[in-house]
Amino acid sequence: MKIKGVKNLRALESLMKLNGLIPIYRRPLALVAILSTPFSFLFFVDIFSDGTQLLAGSIGGLIFTVINAATMLQSDLLFGKIDLKFQQMVSTTGISPLTYVLGMASGDIVFILPGAVFFLAVILYLSSAGILAILLIVASAFLTWVFFSLLSYLISRKVREMREIWPISVIFGIVFAVLPPIYYSVYSIPIPVRYLAYIIPTTFAALIIKDAVAGAFFSVLIPLLIYVAETLAMIFFATRISDWRQRTI
Amino acid sequence: MSIPLLVKDLVKVYSVKGKNTKALDGLSLTCSRPMILSLLGRNGSGKTTFVKIATGQLLADSGKLEIFGHNVIESPGEVRNMISLVPQECRPWGHLTPREHIYHYQRILGNTREGSKDRTQYVADMLNLGSIMDTEAVNLSGGQRQLIIVGMALSAEAEIYFLDEPTIGLDIITRKNVWNAINHYKKMNRTIILTTHYLDEAAALSDEIAVVSRGKLVAQGTLAQLREKVEYNTRIKTTKGLIGDSLKGHGRLLQDEEYEILYTDDSMVEEIILSAGLLKSHVEISPIGLEDVFISLVGESIDED
Numbered sequence: 001m002k003i004k005g006v007k008n009l010r011a012l013e014s015l016m017k018l019n020g021l022i023p024i025y026r027r028p029l030a031l032v033a034i035l036s037t038p039f040s041f042l043f044f045v046d047i048f049s050d051g052t053q054l055l056a057g058s059i060g061g062l063i064f065t066v067i068n069a070a071t072m073l074q075s076d077l078l079f080g081k082i083d084l085k086f087q088q089m090v091s092t093t094g095i096s097p098l099t100y101v102l103g104m105a106s107g108d109i110v111f112i113l114p115g116a117v118f119f120l121a122v123i124l125y126l127s128s129a130g131i132l133a134i135l136l137i138v139a140s141a142f143l144t145w146v147f148f149s150l151l152s153y154l155i156s157r158k159v160r161e162m163r164e165i166w167p168i169s170v171i172f173g174i175v176f177a178v179l180p181p182i183y184y185s186v187y188s189i190p191i192p193v194r195y196l197a198y199i200i201p202t203t204f205a206a207l208i209i210k211d212a213v214a215g216a217f218f219s220v221l222i223p224l225l226i227y228v229a230e231t232l233a234m235i236f237f238a239t240r241i242s243d244w245r246q247r248t249i
Numbered sequence: 250m251s252i253p254l255l256v257k258d259l260v261k262v263y264s265v266k267g268k269n270t271k272a273l274d275g276l277s278l279t280c281s282r283p284m285i286l287s288l289l290g291r292n293g294s295g296k297t298t299f300v301k302i303a304t305g306q307l308l309a310d311s312g313k314l315e316i317f318g319h320n321v322i323e324s325p326g327e328v329r330n331m332i333s334l335v336p337q338e339c340r341p342w343g344h345l346t347p348r349e350h351i352y353h354y355q356r357i358l359g360n361t362r363e364g365s366k367d368r369t370q371y372v373a374d375m376l377n378l379g380s381i382m383d384t385e386a387v388n389l390s391g392g393q394r395q396l397i398i399v400g401m402a403l404s405a406e407a408e409i410y411f412l413d414e415p416t417i418g419l420d421i422i423t424r425k426n427v428w429n430a431i432n433h434y435k436k437m438n439r440t441i442i443l444t445t446h447y448l449d450e451a452a453a454l455s456d457e458i459a460v461v462s463r464g465k466l467v468a469q470g471t472l473a474q475l476r477e478k479v480e481y482n483t484r485i486k487t488t489k490g491l492i493g494d495s496l497k498g499h500g501r502l503l504q505d506e507e508y509e510i511l512y513t514d515d516s517m518v519e520e521i522i523l524s525a526g527l528l529k530s531h532v533e534i535s536p537i538g539l540e541d542v543f544i545s546l547v548g549e550s551i552d553e554d
């Protein structure tokens with residue numbers, strides 16, 4: 001008798017290997033490419049602020065890196081669905097679509113892990129963050145990963161051709177990881193526009209980390225609650241509509 | 250006991266950007282016992298659409314589809330553990346070897362490490378994959394890559410295997426390896442639903458053949474039963490011009506650049522030969538084959554298109 005949980009773990013492990021570990025091992029260049037984007041932002045932030053904004057830049061870099069994983073997931077899910085038709089083969093194994101997405105997303109985590117750890121290290125080096133702050137940083141990164149991986153999954157359900165995804169991914173990156181106040185302070189945005197920033201979940205991701213690093217744990221509470229609620233809503237929504245079957249594939 | 254496959258009045262319309270395509274127009278099929286059932290039909294006749302619905306990839310509009318009594322339209326989840334699939338135009342991951350493909354597919358199916366390794370070896374032996382097992386798929390030929398997909402699908406222990414053009418691009422020897430594997434599974438009481446454009450393959454493997462045209466079943470049965478559905482059971486093939494239009498009334502005449510083929514009744518053959526003044530050595534007389542049956546059954550649409 002196969003126990004469902006064990007079965008899912010086996011699937012997760014293999015999907016992580018197929019989509020993460022094995023490709024990194026065989027094609028390490030991708031790792032360099034993925035690391036380089038947030039670094040270039042950090043580079044500009046550093047130059048234009050004369051080094052004064054390096055901490056803010058690293059926080060932005062961390063979030064950008066996590067968003068990168070979600071962007072990669074979009075192409076990976078579509079590659080599996082459209083190019084390889086691997087998704088069709090997986091669907092007959094009995095695992096759920098969300099297990100599949102989680103497995104593929106875990107594979108992408110492997111790619112961004114070195115970058116994320118690097119930015120975390122810089123943040124810790126430049127601040128005096130303690131254990132609680134570290135936990136909050138990791139929690140923020142984790143919520144970001146869950147929220148945006150699921151969003152990527154929802155997007156991938158709608159796309160039917162490989163070429164459609166690159167403009168979507170570029171816009172996705174700009175909307176969630178460039179425009180919102182993750183490299184700079186949300187308070188530098190004039191008021192009516194600031195409310196717009198609050199619509200974008202990564203704004204909270206950055207707020208949580210910034211306040212945590214500054215030791216302002218009370219101010220973390222509200223953004224954290226909002227972000228957790230948003231992520232739970234996303235999980236609920238994704239679970240509701242996740243189905244291997246679609247009207248057209 | 251419920252039967253492996255029951256399809257009744259299945260309808261599927263694709264609506265893409267305001268354009269509707271009726272891919273299945275009331276398809277009905279049955280597989281009343283474990284067997285190899287081949288689905289034949291021209292491009293676009295709805296075979297893949299059917300396979301996608303049956304394997305829980307695609308929502309149908311209406312109709313009934315049961316696999317061992319389970320309603321696939323209502324709850325496809327129940328049958329996922331009973332089926333395995335070679336999707337049409339499926340490709341392996343470039344950076345993985347055949348061994349990794351089959352092994353990890355087994356793991357996704359929930360098998361243990363040891364079990365997965367054993368199963369991988371079993372498939373490798375069955376399909377003669379030995380020499381390519383550890384080569385990355387990018388470095389394999391198209392046919393070898395296709396074989397990986399077949400290997401993955403056959404590694405699953407299912408009740409029904411849906412194989413959508415599994416042997417496309419395979420050389421004849423490799424194809425025969427796949428045929429052997431399919432026959433082997435049939436002997437183990439598995440059902441195989443096969444779509445193929447290789448009619449020799451369908452003729453060699455199938456217990457029954459279902460001919461589909463424009464999303465509908467045209468005929469289903471053994472090759473012998475299908476032959477009887479066709480108006481004429483004998484073909485007379487000659488070089489062009491020997492029979493000519495004069496004998497049109499005796500059957501159905503097909504002409505191409507070099508040959509002409511008269512489909513007729515075996516009782517008419519002697520008379521035709523005599524009246525056309527043909528020498529037996531100038532004509533090829535044979536019972537109709539699957540190709541002739543296929544053309545007769547779906548042939549109308551050739552002229553229409």
Ligand SMILES: Nc1ncnc2c1ncn2[C@@H]1O[C@H](COP(=O)(O)OP(=O)(O)O)[C@@H](O)[C@H]1O
Nearest residue numbers: 248249263265270272292293294295296297298
């Ligand atoms: N994803 C799709 N979107 C829109 N139309 C489709 C799609 N897939 C197939 N069709 C249409 O449905 C019909 C049946 O296609 P298909 O089932 O792939 O046929 P077959 O496998 O027999 O060649 C065709 O007319 C095709 O154009």
Ligand SMILES: [Mg+2]
Nearest residue numbers: 296297298337
């Ligand atoms: Mg097809």
